[in-house]
Amino acid sequence: MARARTPVVDGWFREDGGGFRLVGTRCADCASVFFPREDAFCRNPACAGTGLIEVPLSRRGTVWSWTDCRYRPPAPYVSDPAVEWEPYTLVAVELAAERMVVLGQAAPGVTPADLAVGREVEVVPGVLGEDSERVWTTWHWRPVTPEEAA
Structure with a gap:
């Protein structure tokens, strides 16, 4: 039996005829764009x-910064000690x-x-985790190759 593909957070991304996209919201009054999406009020203090x-966000951007996560997070973060830690x-x-x-x-x-810093990357579908019933989907960033950038 196929496991259900379930977004880790509903409404933050989608895959349709236009490809995989993060989804944000734009204020109709001031044009500020938000991600994660905001559905109640504009977060712009002005x-x-x-x-x-609802607006699809750009598929490509540039690396602003990154960090190498090599250790299991401490409490109170959820991290199953029975599962081998994989750096990311x-x-x-x-x-x-x-x-x-x-x-x-x-x-x-x-x-x-x-x-x-400054390297072009694109958003692609990803998997955060799996269990016996579901594949928990998310987004990942992948460097754009020189051929793709041209």
């Missing part, structure tokens, strides 16, 4: 807007059009040696 429109790379990506930085894990196999 705006009292409440009209928020966390990437902060600047989306120029939205004027924001979005965090996410690097795609499997991407290491800090593959990254540099």
